[in-house]
Amino acid sequence: MANQPSAANNNGRRHKSEGPQKHIIAFIFSILLTVIAFAAVAAGEVNETFIYIILIGMAILQVFVQMAFWMHMKDRGHIYPIIGILFGITIAITAVVMAQYWVWW
Amino acid sequence: MSGHSHVDGQLPHEPEKATLEGRNKVLGFWLFLGGETVLFGTLFSAFLALRHQVLDGPTEQELFSLPLVAAATLLLLTSSLTSVFAIQAMHNNQVKAMINWLIITVLLGLGFLGLEIYEFYHYVHEGHGFTTSAFSSSFYTLVGFHGAHVAFGILWISLLIAQVFKKGLNVVTAPKIYVAGMYWHFIDVVWVFIFTVVYLMGKVG
Numbered sequence: 001m002a003n004q005p006s007a008a009n010n011n012g013r014r015h016k017s018e019g020p021q022k023h024i025i026a027f028i029f030s031i032l033l034t035v036i037a038f039a040a041v042a043a044g045e046v047n048e049t050f051i052y053i054i055l056i057g058m059a060i061l062q063v064f065v066q067m068a069f070w071m072h073m074k075d076r077g078h079i080y081p082i083i084g085i086l087f088g089i090t091i092a093i094t095a096v097v098m099a100q101y102w103v104w105w
Numbered sequence: 106m107s108g109h110s111h112v113d114g115q116l117p118h119e120p121e122k123a124t125l126e127g128r129n130k131v132l133g134f135w136l137f138l139g140g141e142t143v144l145f146g147t148l149f150s151a152f153l154a155l156r157h158q159v160l161d162g163p164t165e166q167e168l169f170s171l172p173l174v175a176a177a178t179l180l181l182l183t184s185s186l187t188s189v190f191a192i193q194a195m196h197n198n199q200v201k202a203m204i205n206w207l208i209i210t211v212l213l214g215l216g217f218l219g220l221e222i223y224e225f226y227h228y229v230h231e232g233h234g235f236t237t238s239a240f241s242s243s244f245y246t247l248v249g250f251h252g253a254h255v256a257f258g259i260l261w262i263s264l265l266i267a268q269v270f271k272k273g274l275n276v277v278t279a280p281k282i283y284v285a286g287m288y289w290h291f292i293d294v295v296w297v298f299i300f301t302v303v304y305l306m307g308k309v310g
Contacts, residue, residue, distance in 0.1 A: 002129040006210060027186045034182070035302075041305045051309050063294050070189045070290045071230055081135035088139030092146020099150035 024070040033062040107199040116198050120279035127280035134284045138291050145295050149302060155239040156307065162237035165307030168228060174304045177220045178296065184213035185293040188286045195282060200274045203282070207266050210289065214259045221252045244303065251299055254292050261285055
């Protein structure tokens, strides 16, 4: 068993195990962004464009937090996944913008 | 080292990345998620283009109830957290804890699905059927597609739990669980846009 990584003395955890703290922080952050978005709508009677900007801003922020922490995109060695998903996001945004443009302008 | 067995019950720290097959599965799944992004992007674009075309049917403001949407959001968000805990337990080689977190994830997903079914049932009784208007068709297509993804995720993770019971956690089953966790996060990410674009923007006008 010479090629077995030195598992005996450190219980197989050669890397520092990550704790749950950062995921709980990401969770609290997501809840906070959600509450802000719901509150902005519930408050009502404010400038519509302003609320739209808040809503979209909160959604993009929350997706960024979740993809970075929960889908491990901020970890090392994720360059190809990032290229793949960015390609999808580019086409998706193009579809949304062009559908709006062709139908309503 | 054999990829399929581990001599003394020791797994590498990140068993999903221990084999080339596992790493390829993760990469391939990211590319699949890119395709899923395009799918939901086109559904969103159809919904955004048609959401004010209600004919004689009810409008967004009349239909949507924010407390119900908030409850569904909380369930799905929490289930995303519990699925990340399952992956952490897997990385620490705590199979029991991993299975427990996965079961909690599935239960929360079922709760979300139940709320959505109740919501759709309620809407149909309000006169908001699939063919009522362009708005209703694009609404049910977009939100229903997401609900179908949740249902598929529940089935998938349940089957994986059964497989871990039968075969244990090893370098073959670990990538499957990791990939299912990514899928579950992706569903949650799509829901963030659905509650923003469909429900909240619908309430604004």
